[in-house]
Amino acid sequence: MNTGPQFAVVGHPNKGKSCIVATLAHDDSVRIGELPGTTTRCRRYPMKVDGEVLYTLIDTPGFQRARSAWDWLQQHETTADQRPEVVRRFLADHTGNAFPDECELLQPIMDGAGILYVVDGSVPYGPEYDAEMEILRWTGQPRLALINPIGTADHLAVWRNALGQYFNVVRVFDAVTADFQKRVELLRAFGQLQEEWRQPLERAAGNLEADRRRRREAAARAVARTIGEMLSLRVERTVGALDDPAPLQAGLVEQYQRRLTALEQTARKDVEAVYEHHDLDRREPALEELAAQDLFSAESWRIFGLTRLQLLGLGALGGAAVGGAIDLAVGGASMLLGTIIGSGIGAATTFVAANRLVEVKLFDVPMGRKKLVAGPTRNRNLPYVVLGRARLHHALVAGRSHAQRGAMTLVELSSDQLDSLSVGDRKQLEKSFRRLRSGREVAEIVDQLGKEIAALFERDETADS
Secondary structure: OOOOOEEEEEEOOOOOHHHHHHHHHOOOOOOOOOOOOOOOOOEEEEEEEOOEEEEEEEEOOOOOOHHHHHHHHHHOOOOHHHHHHHHHHHHHHHOOOOOHHHHHHHHHHHOOOEEEEEEOOOOOOOOHHHHHHHHHHHOOOOEEEEEOOOOOOOOHHHHHHHHOOOOOEEEEOOOOOOOHHHHHHHHHHHOOOOHHHHHHHHHHHHHHHHHHHHHHHHHHHHHHHHHHHHHHOOEEEEEOOOOOOHHHHHHHHHHHHHHHHHHHHHHHHHHHHHOOOOOOOEEOOOHHHHHOOOOOOHHHHHOOOOOHHHHHHHHHHHOOOOOOOEOHHHOOOOEOOOOOOOOOOOOOEEEOOOOOOOOEEEEEEOOOEEEEEEOOOOOOOHHHHHHHHHHHHHHHHHOOOOOOOOOEEOOOOOOOOOOOOOHHHHHHHHHHHHHHHHOOOHHHHHHHHHHHHHHHHHHHHHHHO
């Protein structure tokens, strides 16, 4: 079976080796611990695209007795060309006894894996690292050094000078914060280690970039489907002919809000799964909390919706004024704050929802009963708020390395961190939203909306890199 190039990630204990593996293998199952010794046995993590293994990362234990192992190698040295054989003899003599960690990490290297030596650029270089680097040089395998600044990068210059004496390529690579482009650049740097790796790794980089586009498009489709479902959502409740429906209105609206939140949370999970973040601790204000506010208020549109002026401009796109425009309950003081009263619904009584998100209507049904119906929403700002929140979520998920294990908090971004929607963006989006509200050709419209959102996601990612 083709496993592609293999790389053993080696170094001092607790210097970020497992973080490097998790990030480059896109695998959040890699064990990462704060205490030395979390990794005790080698474990292979293949990086796959469409079932094909592009390369394999090997997580290894840290060096524990490097100076003693180096002393043994020096005592058995013959000539320089025989040094790899001396390392093999060391493995034959010591596997399972005095040097378990050194033998465990050296075995995949002597089986043909390239070397990724990881150091922490936030700590000073010291002679204790010399023995490790000498041992790795004796293996004769292609070598690349990664300076992983776990804290502040105060000692980069000294590390570069020291590592340059032992390694073919030296790179600074923060495993926790490295974005996708930096990971691809590092992969291409691997190709410099050995000529026979250059072509497969260049191909792997191209495959990863194509895979990234597919993931972005899949995430956009998930968001588009969700917005379509939100714009068509209806929640119903049947009541008796003699029951007073007014007290039931608030409960129906709350149920409607919970359904909106559930739809958004399903989309969140779908997007996270697309990028293979399976156990993400995500924290954000629930959509139903925003829905309980006025979605036309300054607070709500600041959280990624549109301004009142922008919403007024969208009203002309459909050839009609937006909704009811004026809420008489506040004396006409706030345009676009009123509940939007639909037309063409038939003989139905409308109960005004206090949160201005959705209408509740009462219909006569057979057998002398009545039906309360909440939705579909005609709130113009809802899809823009949902889309803005989705853009932030996608930017954080797509940019998150698999070495990050803390909570991901969806905080508000300033307008210069996520590009605001242009007039052209708004016109195209409003056209799709309006067609979704019509309920016709939904699949075709969702597909088009997915393409529009994918373009926004790509723009966000490009601006962030």
